[in-house]
Amino acid sequence: MARVIMHVDMDAFYVSAERLRDSSLVGKPVIIGADPKGGKGRGVVAAASYEAREVGVHSALPITTAYRKAPDAVYLRPDFSYYGRVSDEVMRVLEEFADRFEQMSIDEAFLDVTDRAKDFRKARILAREIKRAVRERTGLTASVGVAPNKSIAKIASDKEKPDGVTVVSPQRVEAFLRPLPVSDIPGVGTKTKAALKRMGIETIGELADTPPRDLTTAFGKGGVWLWAVARGEEEAPVEGRGDPKSFSTEHTFSENLDDWERILAKLPPLVDDVYWRVRDDGFLFRTVSIKIRFEDFETMTRGKTLNTYTDDRRTIETVAREHFEEFRSYPKKVRLIGVRVAGLKKIEEGQETLQRWT
Numbered sequence: 001m002a003r004v005i006m007h008v009d010m011d012a013f014y015v016s017a018e019r020l021r022d023s024s025l026v027g028k029p030v031i032i033g034a035d036p037k038g039g040k041g042r043g044v045v046a047a048a049s050y051e052a053r054e055v056g057v058h059s060a061l062p063i064t065t066a067y068r069k070a071p072d073a074v075y076l077r078p079d080f081s082y083y084g085r086v087s088d089e090v091m092r093v094l095e096e097f098a099d100r101f102e103q104m105s106i107d108e109a110f111l112d113v114t115d116r117a118k119d120f121r122k123a124r125i126l127a128r129e130i131k132r133a134v135r136e137r138t139g140l141t142a143s144v145g146v147a148p149n150k151s152i153a154k155i156a157s158d159k160e161k162p163d164g165v166t167v168v169s170p171q172r173v174e175a176f177l178r179p180l181p182v183s184d185i186p187g188v189g190t191k192t193k194a195a196l197k198r199m200g201i202e203t204i205g206e207l208a209d210t211p212p213r214d215l216t217t218a219f220g221k222g223g224v225w226l227w228a229v230a231r232g233e234e235e236a237p238v239e240g241r242g243d244p245k246s247f248s249t250e251h252t253f254s255e256n257l258d259d260w261e262r263i264l265a266k267l268p269p270l271v272d273d274v275y276w277r278v279r280d281d282g283f284l285f286r287t288v289s290i291k292i293r294f295e296d297f298e299t300m301t302r303g304k305t306l307n308t309y310t311d312d313r314r315t316i317e318t319v320a321r322e323h324f325e326e327f328r329s330y331p332k333k334v335r336l337i338g339v340r341v342a343g344l345k346k347i348e349e350g351q352e353t354l355q356r357w358t
Contacts, residue, residue, distance in 0.1 A: 002170045004123045005238060006111040007145045007153035008094055008130065011162035013107035014047035016140050017086045018076060025049075029073035031057055033265075036067040036075050044265045046078045050162065060253065060262050080268055084276035089138050097130050100238040105249055106273040108157075110150055112238035120146065120169040127165045148173065151234040154186050173232040178205030185229055189335065190255035191295055195219070204230045222297040247285075249273045250338035256295040258333045267320060270339045275313040278341060284309035286343030288319040292327055293336035302326065309345050316341060 010016065014032045019025045029052040034043025041063045048057040048066070052073055057066045066073075087106045095101045098111035111130075117123035127144040134142050145156025147168040156166040156176070168176045182204055183193050195218060201207050207215075208230035215223030228234045251266050278285055289303030302323035306315070320339050327334075 001114070002148045003112060004114045004117045004120065005147055005150055005153045006113055006123070006127060006130070007147075007150065007157040008109050008111065008134075008142050009144075009154075009157045009161075010090060010107040011141045011143055012047065012049055013087075013140070014078065014083055015049040017083050018079075020086070020139050021082075025074060027051070029055070029057075029070050030076065031063075031066055031070060031073045032076050032078050033066070034063040035077065036063050039064055039067040039071070041067070042261070044262050046265065046269065060257075060265070062262075078268070080272035083269075084272050086138065086140075087273075088276055088280050090134060090140065090142075093134050093137050094130065097126065097133070098238075102239045103277065105251070106269060106276075110153065110238045120167055124165060124167045127167070131163070131165070149232065149234050150236050150238065151186065151229045152177070152232060155180070155184050158184075177230065177232060178203065178208070180204045182207055182230075185226065187252045187336070188226070189253060191333070192219075220297055246340050246342035246344065247274050247277045247281075247283075248291075248338055248340035250291065250336055252336045253334065256333035256335050260328050263334050263337065264321065264324060266337060267317065267324065267339070270337070271313060271317040271320060274339050274341055275311075275316055278344075279311055282347045283344045284311050284347055285341035286310075286345070287341065288316055289340045289342065290320050290323045291336070291338035291340065292324065292334060294330070294332040295335050296332065297335070298332065300327070303340075303342075305343065309343075311347070 015030045030049040031045055031052050032047040033045040035041045043063050045057060045059050045061045045063060045066050047059055052070050056069050083106060091103055091109060094109050094111060098113060099115045100112040102110040104110060113123060113126060117126050123146045127146055131142055131144060134140060141163040143157050143161045143164045145153040145166050147153040147156050148170050152168050152173060156168050159166040182188050182196050201210060207226060212224060212227045215227050249270050251270060257263050286309050287303055287305045289301055291301050293299045304319050
């Protein structure tokens with residue numbers, strides 16, 4: 001029996017969270033990120049409303065460019081602690097509907113609902129129930145992709161945004177995937193797309209028809225993964241939370257970057273995501289590590305074990321930033337960054353939790 005996997009992706013999450021506490025923002029172009037300072041600011045866009053996206057503003061865009069495109073938009077500085085609290089409410093709702101649950105970031109999660117849904121017709125009904133529960137209990141909307149595996153579910157969740165449901169049954173996998181551009185595959189950015197185009201590959205169908213040996217020659221082991229996704233054969237499980245050994249989160253950039261201001265602008269939301277998961281599950285941590293993947297899929301990690309256990313958010317960001325700075329002069333563009341905390345210990349009743357590492 002095919003697995004039934006859902007990818008739930010909150011719609012314009014940061015902006016939607018801001019609109020929860022300020023309804024006057026509804027319908028307006030809203031840009032969250034650095035202060036534009038009249039077009040002379042420094043930094044990048046963290047998130048943009050759909051109204052702002054219509055004029056070409058998107059996350060990781062330099063704030064000066066965003067200001068030129070949307071000078072009359074509402075500009076807000078991000079409030080990651082608040083977004084973390086809202087995210088926690090959403091994830092509690094989602095977890096109630098899952099046989100196995102995996103939070104991927106502050107605004108998205110995978111749910112394995114194979115036992116509950118039984119088939120894809122029932123999965124569509126369940127997806128609508130989940131969306132209704134999220135809306136009623138948090139005031140937010142989500143888009144849901146339903147498919148036999150995680151990669152297809154993630155692609156599907158983006159197809160009817162905002163507030164949509166896209167179901168790809170096993171019988172529809174090939175028809176759904178084949179016409180899509182390769183850039184729809186999560187993690188395929190500008191450079192990979194260009195490399196595939198040089199090989200005559202522009203659609204997922206063309207990618208599926210390519211001999212695996214050719215992809216391995218061009219992309220190393222990443223080529224095997226691309227081929228499996230294109231053929232609908234990716235089999236990564238939804239990782240249940242159980243008794244965690246660590247908490248981690250990652251972000252794959254839409255294009256490979258060598259602009260470290262833009263790269264490090266993604267660090268605070270990653271840190272915030274890890275921090276809230278540690279805190280809400282009642283753990284202290286002792287190890288902070290980072291992962292960085294470059295344009296050629298070379299991947300490196302760095303980590304530091306602290307002198308004491310803590311659950312301090314500032315410690316995570318300080319250590320992670322120090323490690324990322326080691327790679328600032330590395331002669332390759334960055335594809336992905338990740339943050340991880342490990343060496344976990346449950347907080348005992350009455351234990352002081354804000355022990356700061358110095």
